[in-house]
Amino acid sequence: MRVPRKTGNSKLVKKLNKEEVLQQVIQHGQISRADISKQTQLSRPCVSALVDEMIQEGLLQEVGMGDSRGGRKPILLEYNYQAYAIAGAIFEGSTLDMTIANLKGEFMARCRKRLDQPANGERVIEDLVAGLTRLLADSGMSHDQLLGMGVGLQGVTQRGQGTVSFSPSTGWMDSPIQEALEARLGVPVIIDNDVNLMTLGEYVRGVGVGHSHVVYMYVGTGIGAGVILDGQFYRGSREAAGEIGFMMIGPEQHRRNGASGVFETHYSVPGIMQQAEGVLSDLQEGSSVIEELILHARAGSVQAQTLLDDVYRHWAYGMANIVSILNPELLILSGEMVHIDDEGVKKIQEWLTEWVPKVPCLKKATLGEQAGLIGAVHSVLEAFPSTRLLDKA
Amino acid sequence: MRVPRKTGNSKLVKKLNKEEVLQQVIQHGQISRADISKQTQLSRPCVSALVDEMIQEGLLQEVGMGDSRGGRKPILLEYNYQAYAIAGAIFEGSTLDMTIANLKGEFMARCRKRLDQPANGERVIEDLVAGLTRLLADSGMSHDQLLGMGVGLQGVTQRGQGTVSFSPSTGWMDSPIQEALEARLGVPVIIDNDVNLMTLGEYVRGVGVGHSHVVYMYVGTGIGAGVILDGQFYRGSREAAGEIGFMMIGPEQHRRNGASGVFETHYSVPGIMQQAEGVLSDLQEGSSVIEELILHARAGSVQAQTLLDDVYRHWAYGMANIVSILNPELLILSGEMVHIDDEGVKKIQEWLTEWVPKVPCLKKATLGEQAGLIGAVHSVLEAFPSTRLLDKA
DNA sequence: ACTGTTAGTTAAACTTACTAACAAAGTTAT
DNA sequence: ATAACTTTGTTAGTAAGTTTAACTAACAGT
Structure with a gap:
């Protein structure tokens, strides 16, 4: 762990002030030197x-x-969002989705590619490189x-170490993939779990905007959650925070060491x-279980309705536990949960109100498949705050 | 919310440097100017x-x-821990426990007092003032x-607002008690829940030392938890984090709006x-249910053993949920849980290993009734880091 | 006694922000 | 139209802090 230098000289002051000036420009979009001076309390000559x-x-x-x-008349200043670019990539099943974004996080070019299956780790890296080269050309940015x-x-994934221990869709197993990619691409790389990035995406551009305590609950092949507390992504002591699939919800079976959790x-x-x-x-392939169950239930199937209720109820147990421990202000439902109908949401909400004192706002994810890419871009944006851009220049 | 000034001038630099110098002295106990210079990278003249x-x-x-x-030979420097003093007070049942500590958090004087029951809010404030006056005299510190x-x-309690909404033992109900006390005592006051302060106590002086992701689980009249994440106390969006008594563990009963949670x-x-x-x-009064159950079980009572197992198992469910969501590195067991015997702890540990992938360390609280007072003192110590002492001088 | 080393101080240089004064470019009132 | 006032931005000199370089003080080993 690198300890940030806490001591400073006049250089530090300048850096801080520059950062703050930049921040003001970003925040206001367009602003004059005089207004920056007023906002920051810095003298006009200094600004x-x-x-x-x-x-x-x-x-x-x-x-x-x-x-x-x-x-x-004031001379208006603007942040040059095109000064640098950020790449994002998401593997979803056997497709690779990529984008180039500007410093605002706006996509400037996108591309999608099918991967050969079964995936070959080396090959996938080359696919990434090829995609990146093309996107840079399309967006008119230089490397x-x-x-x-x-x-x-x-x-x-172990974001802290930049390694991946299990990822069949990319063919990367137990490999220090961050290092490999950084060496091949020549730029810093951030590796993260897709649910984490979707969480970040919804937080900065989706329904999470304006909140600082958010839990993003995802139900798909597995069950997981992304956790944002006090405006910061929370990862846990060993990057296992949000592994809510292991909660003790539902019929407990003995001896299920390893593998998946009870919930x-x-x-x-x-x-x-x-x-x-x-x-x-x-x-049929590509359709949603919940949607199907809802259809059957509406068509009069008591069995379907019973199962649906059971599922909703147990999902609500999970939410109740999360809420009890974390007291978030917003719970984002994603993955299969976006198919819950209004009636279902209402039911869940009523249960929660009955069970816990401070019920958070419940909202379905809205960004769909974009969420991951947006999150990928923002993860880099967070790692390169204005501070570091100033260093770079 | 007050936004901290992000811009700086030379004063800021000096303050930062002074803070860092102070930090070094505190950390090393005794240290020379030359060594501070080496550690901080500040020049010797500056130090x-x-x-x-x-x-x-x-x-x-x-x-x-x-x-x-x-x-x-170097001239050794030391922090003057006696420069300022901090008071701590804990209400436990009908007794008021108070202390005066130095800047190291060491107790310099203590006193205990029984409160009249039922408690009268005004009277309790005067008891606090009286205790404080006496402690200041005993410890030789000035106001x-x-x-x-x-x-x-x-x-x-709502620490953020400094209010108490429900506290029968002190007679404070729905009152802005922080303000009242600050006006009466003439110094800043921090009001907090006792479980939160015990958590802090164990974190800084008890079994939590050296860990930065800690959950302190308390079972008493109610069930609650104190949560420390990334070295910071986590309170939730509406100060309701750690209200684990509301988890959906155990037989669910309908319509139990308000009151206590299912768990x-x-x-x-x-x-x-x-x-x-x-x-x-x-x-009998003052004895522990768990201790009694253990005694009966050892004496051959099958019923007692069954109940004990059931309790342990459900407590373990709670732990599993906490661990799944937060991935702490340490789980502190306190309140009634300190009476669990080694066999019980072992059982719980085995269950957890079976259920969740990253099992934290389980430890019983060690500070006993001191924990709260230590936490109370440290909550003030945290609110007055070296930064603010420098301002004061 | 001499050399080399560490600790702490003094004096000048350097970096940065601040104040005060000024110039530029507007608006408003007469 | 002109003068007075405002706001914006710049120039020049000052103040506060840190740094470098040189110096004194004090000590160990040979």
Whole structure:
């Protein structure tokens, strides 16, 4: 763990002030030197000097005059969002989704590619490189401007170490993939679990905007959660926070060491499918269990309705536990949960109100498959705050 | 919410450097100017200037010479832990426990007092004032040196607002007690729940030392938990984090709006007592249910053993849920749980290993009734880091 | 006694932000 | 139209802090 230097000299002061000036420009979109001075309490000459330097460095631009407020017109400044670029990549099943974004996090180019199956680790790296090269060309950015790349994948990742221990869809197993990619791409790389990145995506651009205590609950092949506390992603002592599939919810079976957790076994998509065997004769590829169950229930199937209620109720148990421990202000439902109908949401909400004192807001995820890419881009953006851009220039 | 000024001038630098110098002295106990310079990367003249100022302010002292390392002997510096004092108070049942501590958190004087029952809010405040006056006299500190007071009580507190909404033992109901106390005592006051303060106590001086992801699980009249994540106390969006009594563990009963949670109802001390009615004929005041159950079980009572196992198992469910969500590195068992015998702990540990992938260390609380007072003192100590002492001087 | 080393201090240089004064470019009132 | 006032941005000099370089003090080993 690198301890940040706590001591400072005048250089530090300058850096801090520059950062704050940049922050003001980003926050206000367009702002004059005089207004920055008012906002930051820095003297006008000081702001001018800092701004001039940052214009030299290419981080800021003068973009015309503002309206007069009784005196000389202000020169408006803007952040140059095109100064650097960020790459994002998400592996979803056997497809690789990539994007290039500017410093605002806006996508400037995208591409998608099918991966050969079974996946070959080496080959996948080359696919990433090829995609990146193409995206850089499409977006008109140069490799020098690339700050880094965020990569999300289904599987078990150790973001802290930059390693992946289990990821069949990419063919990466127990490998220090971050290092390998950084060496090959020549830029910093962040590796993370796709649920974590989706969480981040919804937090910065989706339903999570404006909240600082958010839990993103995902039900798919497995059950997991992304946890944001006090505006910070929480990962746990060994990066296993949010592994809510292991909660003791549902019929407990003995001796299920390793593998999946109790909650996950019964109430993830495969778990529900198994329970639904008698009810849903056959489920076609690509359709949702919950949707099907809802259809059958509406058509009068008591069995379907019973199963649905059971699933909702146990999902609500999970939520109640999360809420009891973390007291979030927002719970985002994603994955299979987005198919819950209004009636279902209402039921769950009523149960929670009955069970726990401080019920958070419940909202379904809204960004769909974009969430992961947005999160990937923002994970890099977070690792490169304005601070580090100033160093780079 | 007050936004901390992010911009800086030379004053800020000086403050930062002074803080860091102070930090080094605190960390090393005794250290010379030269060594501080090496540790902090500040130049020797600079360190000398800062140290001299702090000696003037009474925060540091020269305490003799160190051994020569081939040249002139170093002058050793020490932090003046007696420069300021901190008061702590804990209400436990109908007794008020108070202390005065130095800046190291060491108790310099203590006193205990029985409160009249039923408690009268006004009267209790005067008891606090009286106790404080006496402790200041006993410890030889002056009121000017008092930095603040930490107060812990059983009940529902809103530390952020400094209010108490429900606390029968002190007679404070729905009152802005922090403000009242600050006005009466003339120093900053921190009000918090006793479980939170015990958590903090065990974290800084008990079994939690050296860990940064700790959950302190308390079973008493109710069930609650204190949560420390990444070295920071986590309170939740509406100060309701750690309200684990509301987890959905145990037989679910309908319509139990408000009041206590499902887990709490069945597995807190009163809950267990109720279940034990047939087993333990009568329980004398002041003894522990778990101890009694263990005794009966050892004496051959199958019923007692069954109930004990059931309790352990459900407590373990709670732990599993906590661990799944938070992935702490340490789980502190306190309250009634300290009476679990080794066999019981082992059982719980085995269950957890079976259920969840990353089992934390399980340890019983060790500080006993001291924990709360230590936490109370440290809550003030945290609110007055070296930063603010420098401002004060 | 001489050399080499460590601790602490003094003096000048350097970096940064601040204040005060000023120039530029507007608006408003007469 | 002109003068007075405002707001914006810049220039010049000052103040506060840290750093470097040199110096004194004090000590160990030979």
